Amino acid sequence: MHRQLPTVVSRFEQAYGRAPVVLVDMDEVLCRWEEHFVATHRRLFPHLLIADAGQRESFDLFAGLTLEEQHATAKVLDEPSFFANMLPVKGALEAVQEMLTVGIDVALCTSPWLSNPTCASDKLRWVDRYLGPAMAEATVITRDKTRVRGDVLIDDKPSVTGRAQPEWDLVRFTYHYNRHLPGPRIDGWSNWQPVLGEILEIRTQRAQASPDELPSLS
Amino acid sequence: MHRQLPTVVSRFEQAYGRAPVVLVDMDEVLCRWEEHFVATHRRLFPHLLIADAGQRESFDLFAGLTLEEQHATAKVLDEPSFFANMLPVKGALEAVQEMLTVGIDVALCTSPWLSNPTCASDKLRWVDRYLGPAMAEATVITRDKTRVRGDVLIDDKPSVTGRAQPEWDLVRFTYHYNRHLPGPRIDGWSNWQPVLGEILEIRTQRAQASPDELPSLS
Numbered sequence: 001m002h003r004q005l006p007t008v009v010s011r012f013e014q015a016y017g018r019a020p021v022v023l024v025d026m027d028e029v030l031c032r033w034e035e036h037f038v039a040t041h042r043r044l045f046p047h048l049l050i051a052d053a054g055q056r057e058s059f060d061l062f063a064g065l066t067l068e069e070q071h072a073t074a075k076v077l078d079e080p081s082f083f084a085n086m087l088p089v090k091g092a093l094e095a096v097q098e099m100l101t102v103g104i105d106v107a108l109c110t111s112p113w114l115s116n117p118t119c120a121s122d123k124l125r126w127v128d129r130y131l132g133p134a135m136a137e138a139t140v141i142t143r144d145k146t147r148v149r150g151d152v153l154i155d156d157k158p159s160v161t162g163r164a165q166p167e168w169d170l171v172r173f174t175y176h177y178n179r180h181l182p183g184p185r186i187d188g189w190s191n192w193q194p195v196l197g198e199i200l201e202i203r204t205q206r207a208q209a210s211p212d213e214l215p216s217l218s
Numbered sequence: 219m220h221r222q223l224p225t226v227v228s229r230f231e232q233a234y235g236r237a238p239v240v241l242v243d244m245d246e247v248l249c250r251w252e253e254h255f256v257a258t259h260r261r262l263f264p265h266l267l268i269a270d271a272g273q274r275e276s277f278d279l280f281a282g283l284t285l286e287e288q289h290a291t292a293k294v295l296d297e298p299s300f301f302a303n304m305l306p307v308k309g310a311l312e313a314v315q316e317m318l319t320v321g322i323d324v325a326l327c328t329s330p331w332l333s334n335p336t337c338a339s340d341k342l343r344w345v346d347r348y349l350g351p352a353m354a355e356a357t358v359i360t361r362d363k364t365r366v367r368g369d370v371l372i373d374d375k376p377s378v379t380g381r382a383q384p385e386w387d388l389v390r391f392t393y394h395y396n397r398h399l400p401g402p403r404i405d406g407w408s409n410w411q412p413v414l415g416e417i418l419e420i421r422t423q424r425a426q427a428s429p430d431e432l433p434s435l436s
Contacts, residue, residue: 018382021365105381107365112342114354120338124330136332138381140366141359147239147325148358149365149382163323163356164236164367 008197008204009103012151015207020200021168022099023109023140023148025155026123029173030096030108030130031086037061037076044079045072059158059177078115084122088130091189096131098193108139109148109155152199154186169199226415226422227321230369233425238418239386240317241327241358241366243373244341247391248314248326248348249304255279255294262297263290277376277395296333302340306348309407314349316411326357327366327373370417372404387417 003011012020027033034053041050048069061077062070076082099106108127112120120141128136140148145155146162153160153168158178160170172178172185184199186192221229230238245251252271259268266287279295280288294300317324326345330338338359346354358366363373364380371378371386376396378388390396390403402417404410 021382107362112339112359114342114346114351117343118336118339120342120359121330121336121340124332124338125335128332133332137361139360140362141330141338142357143355144325144358147367149367149385164239167367 003197003201005193005197006102008200012200012204013103015204019103019105020152020203021105021107021150022196023107023145023150023153023168024096025153025157025173026108026110026126027083027086028089028156028175029154030089030092031083031126032089033086036082036086040079040082041072041076044076048072054176056175056177059156074115077113078117080116080118081122082116083113083119084125086126089189093130095189095192096135099196106135106138107148107150108135109145109150109153110139110141111143111145112141114143151203152196154192169203171195171199221415221419223411223415224320226418230418230422231321233422237321237323238370238421239323239325239368240414241325241363241368241371241386242314243371243375243391244326244328244344245301245304246307246374246393247372248307248310249301249344250307251304254300254304258297258300259290259294262294266290272394274393274395277374292333295331296335298334298336299340300334301331301337302343304344307407311348313407313410314353317414324353324356325366325368326353327363327368327371328357328359329361329363330359332361369421370414372410387421389413389417 009020024030034056038050038053041048061073065073096106110123112123123141124136124139127139142148144162145153145160146164146166150168152171153166154171154173156173156175156178158181160166170183172181172183174185174187184195186195227238242248252274256268256271259266276282279291283291314324328341330341341359342354342357345357360366362380363371363378364382364384368386370389371384372389372391374391374393374396376399378384388401390399390401392403392405402413404413
């Protein structure tokens with residue numbers, strides 16, 4: 001069942017009458033978030049020790065911190081322009097481009113840090129800078145990703161929940177804090193093609209098995 | 219078929235197993251956008267004539283302008299903090315609160331002006347200020363509203379299109395530039411209850427008629 005991605009996409013399109021929709025998270029999936037967080041933390045609070053990026057056991061940034069460390073973490077997250085100044089994750093921009101090339105409808109789907117005064121605007125600026133204006137047009141900023149339509153969500157968050165049952169299948173982008181969880185995952189944009197292909201193929205087969213019971217995005 | 223809204227909502231919940239989702243646009247529906255635009259335009263470009271708010275025939279802000287006027291309009295739209303400083307539309311905040319009270323899942327759904335450097339963040343700030351942090355959590359910022367799940371979208375835009383076939387029914391919030399179009403509409407938050415009730419009731423009856431063919435949000 002290991003088909004090439006263009007074949008998978010075209011089979012999906014035949015089954016659903018539309019392109020597959022892949023939602024891609026930003027922080028830590030497209031943007032080197034924690035690296036930037038650690039560097040900013042060390043710059044603003046040089047007297048506080050903080051571990052190098054990539055070793056965090058908990059997705060919760062405040063877990064196990066002293067009060068002073070909690071205050072510092074909050075200050076870093078609220079720093080103006082923080083979310084505009086991250087570098088891209090290796091291979092991420094190329095992967096988005098490759099998805100578009102095979103006919104996937106790619107949308108970015110990202111949660112703003114609400115207390116940061118420039119976060120949401122910085123995210124759009126980042127997308128415009130690194131992926132261009134067309135992807136800024138395809139960016140959805142929301143605290144609740146279950147509100148967004150899609151077939152797949154690629155995210156590093158261990159569990160993505162919200163008001164609705166999600167329509168998409170979650171594919172975890174591997175980080176230290178999600179590495180023990182079961183389910184499909186992508187490791188550093190190395191193996192995204194077969195993983196994505198398999199999930200889309202399963203959704204195609206589900207549509208073929210019971211065409212009337214499926215939500216149609218178009 | 220004129221049921222009270224709480225009855226309509228509870229019938230909807232029974233049919234779908236979830237609350238109805240109503241998406242509410244911001245500019246000109248919750249926020250007095252054009253009034254603020256005209257005032258800012260007159261402040262920044264006092265030598266240029268601009269009509270009072272409420273008389274625009276075209277949704278397109280640049281239609282029929284001279285080059286100098288186009289330049290001025292672009293400058294106003296890109297003015298930092300422009301989108302944070304609008305007043306609420308009369309009755310809008312109360313209407314959102316009443317929807318929440320009867321059990322509707324209300325989400326705000328708004329398109330950012332991408333070239334304004336603070337627009338997206340200002341929109342979240344506006345929501346936090348006038349509707350509180352829970353509604354900021356329920357705000358979706360996207361250029362393409364067809365990507366968002368919902369039963370109804372309340373919007374002043376004459377035609378709301380995007381990459382997908384929308385899942386929601388469009389209810390127009392009446393303004394000069396959309397007043398000739400057919401379809402359900404709300405006039406200044408006066409008659410929203412019966413209009414919304416009727417659409418939700420139709421969706422309930424559709425679910426009861428063919429439960430298998432409907433997209434399920436939860």
